[in-house]
Amino acid sequence: MSRVAEALIGEYFASGTLAQLPSRHFINGQWCSPASGRQLETFDPGTGRAFAAVAAGDAEDVELAVAAADKAMNETWRKVLPVERSRILQRAAEGIRTNAERLAIVECLDNGKTLDEARGDVRSAARLFEYYAGAADKLQGDSIPLGPDYVSFTHLEPVGVTAHIIPWNYPFSTAARGLAPALAAGCTAVLKPAEQTPLSALLLAEILHQAGLPAGVCNVLTGTGAEAGAPLVANPKVCHVTFTGSVGTGSLVMQAAARNITSVTLELGGKSxxxxxxxxxxxxxxxxxxxxxxxxxxxxxxxxxxxxxxxxxxxxxxxxxxxxxxxxxxxxxxxxxxxxxxxxxxxxxxxxxxxxxxxxxxxxxxxxxxxxxxxxxxxxxxxxxxxxxxxxxxxxxxxxxxxxxxxxxxxxxxxxxxxxxxxxxxxxxxxxxxxxxxxxxxxxxxxxxxxxxxxxxxxxxxVETPFGGNKLSGFGREKGLEGLGSYCRSKSVTARI
Missing domain, CATH: 3.40.309.10 (Aldehyde Dehydrogenase; Chain A, domain 2)
Structure with a gap:
């Protein structure tokens, strides 16, 4: 075990917590207190005791986060060259690996999984950013043969602001699974981690900011599904929702998104x-x-x-x-x-x-x-x-x-x-x-x-193989090159010459 891990584990068992854990939203490139002033406790399942607290977000916080993502989409992120997006994602992968032990220990405490499993999740998250960094400057359209009097081609555009509802069973790697392709495609994002496991998504946002991601491109707000998740998926400025969770909640997400004709990717339950x-x-x-x-x-x-x-x-x-x-x-x-x-x-x-x-x-x-x-x-x-x-x-x-x-x-x-x-x-x-x-x-x-x-x-x-379900297990695919599809839309351009 590394000295970093030994020190952090010793600190936790001595004090019942870790220093410098995030406790506020990350919106528009900075830490923000919740509008309500309220907090939620987060528990260590291995002891059954609370070890930290985070912001209890609500609709007012959601509005700020979505507005930041929308502004960044229109004023900043769409102007960043694909090759620069690639470099930012690669630096994010390196940042995850640099902070791997701390990330794994926080994930272990927040979720309850073993340290080896948490380390595997961190490695997977780094690989996701690395993989989609390689795809960011290779998203290209097609030339369509209409004959000598026309030039016709397709152009791939980012869908816009994306919302990511993160589950509690794999909070860090699932956040990366949706966020990395969204950023590679040129989208901005608002993440709402599960209230049981809020910490790793906040740490990920900080790493991305340190990697050079412009303010507002990735925003993380914490809170319950009812108070923060529901207004996020119902926000009319959200262009796509990626949800991982139960069938019942997935159905509600789909209904809320349908009111704004917002597309969704649903990865739901299984009985495999x-x-x-x-x-x-x-x-x-x-x-x-x-x-x-x-x-x-x-x-x-x-x-x-x-x-x-x-x-x-x-x-x-x-x-x-x-x-x-x-x-x-x-x-x-x-x-x-x-x-x-x-x-x-x-x-x-x-x-x-x-x-x-x-x-x-x-x-x-x-x-x-x-x-x-x-x-x-x-x-x-x-x-x-x-x-x-x-x-x-x-x-x-x-x-x-x-x-x-x-x-x-x-x-x-x-x-x-x-x-x-x-x-x-x-x-x-x-x-x-x-x-x-x-x-x-x-x-x-x-x-x-x-x-x-x-x-x-x-x-x-x-990471390279598409993942998703049929029937009540949902629809849409994540991971692999197919994982980019949810975050792109095709525009055809045809000219008579």
Whole structure:
């Protein structure tokens, strides 16, 4: 562990907080107090105690942030050359890497995830800015052949002011996932992080400002969804909304945006299947399925939260999986256990309610099934890695997103039945396939209704691969070159000569 990390972790456990954490909005290139004067506490899920406070924003703060973004769009940012946008984003990537340890520790405290997971998120965010820095000066249109008497071409323009509603499960990397392509395309932005995890977006805005981003191009305001998020997505000067979160809230965002004919990208819930066929590499598949559901304490939209397994290997596979799950340690994220805390007490209660209800009706809990605490302090919001076996296709544990370390197991008697089970939910975000037969794998990949399919490695891919869902999992794609599409509009120009 680096000396920086050791010093910060020591400071936190000695004082219960960290020095110089942001506590105000970042609007128009400067720190701004909320119009209401109110603040919101932010909690360390590993202890269940507040360790910082941020501005409680409302509609008045939203208006200031959107006005700053609109002014910067019209007066400053649109005049910056694409190559200079590229350089700013590259400097931002370097700034993230320079501050990586502090960013990871703050993310760990705010979210509850393990330090290793937070470090991975920071690396991913830096890579996102690096990737889109390379695209900023390569956004070009097409020449359209209309014959010798015409010149016709398309020109890509930024859509304008963009709003980004950031979730609490991956606050730093998700902020970067939407912001980097928006800035690369020439848009300005207003970010509203989740009230549970507000700090890293504020730190990101500061890094961008230090990288040379003009005032007003990136603004971050904190507050609740009702008081800050709702007026942001409903603001008529916002030209595009990127939202990551629950299906219910995503529907409300879409309705609010529709009143202004504002476009949206929605990355919503999932109930993604890991389809394990009898000819798989059993040992490798067990390990991969384990981390497909228990990474980030299962708080991942695309988590492999359903195991669909052929009957002939069902018993052995679940037994091995349960043994591995029982070996995983819980604990405060800064102590780097296998699994960190649940981000909020509200979410912990939701997870617990699902599992308690399943126990009452006799569902087979193979492993886990109860709340936990940090073993050293006896504090925090934790839930044991849990496997629930042999569930029917319409069981609520199969059909509904739990968003926690809970795996629902379904048994199939054939590849054809496995496909039917995989598609038998209202979600379509991701899917995993485990088999040595590439023909079976590619046929399943073709026929499973999901935005991304992983073969023999869950979460395969990276910044370069498009990400998004079908059905209730949303629409639009982020990451990769497709991620730029939401932030550009095409203008055709035709001249008779």
């Amino acid at each position: 299947p890991a389809v394990v066929l009898a000819d798989c590499d059993l040992e490798a598949a067990v390990e991969d399925v384990l981390w497909g559901i228990f990474s980030n304490a299962g708080q991942i939209c695309s988590a492999g939260s359903r195991l669909i397994i052929e009957r002939s290997i069902h018993g052995e596979f679940v037994e091995r999986l349960a043994l591995r799950a029982a070996q995983l340690t819980l604990g405060h994220g800064l102590k780097n256990p296998h699994i960190g805390a649940i981000t909020s007490l509200e979410q912990l209660n939701k997870i617990s309610a699902y599992v308690d209800e399943a126990k009452k009706r006799g569902v087979n809990v193979v492993v886990g099934g109860a709340r936990g605490v940090d073993p050293q302090s006896g504090e925090g919001w934790f839930f044991q890695p849990t496997v629930l076996d042999n569930l029917g296709p319409m069981d609520r544990l199969v059909q509904e997103e739990i968003f926690g370390p809970v795996l629902a197991v379904q048994v199939a008697d054939s590849v054809e039945e496995a496909l039917l089970l995989a598609n038998a939910t209202p979600f379509g975000l991701a899917a995993g396939i485990y088999t040595r037969d590439i023909t079976k794998a590619l046929r399943l990949a073709r026929d499973i209704d999901a935005g991304q399919v992983y073969i023999n490695e869950y979460f395969a891919g990276g």
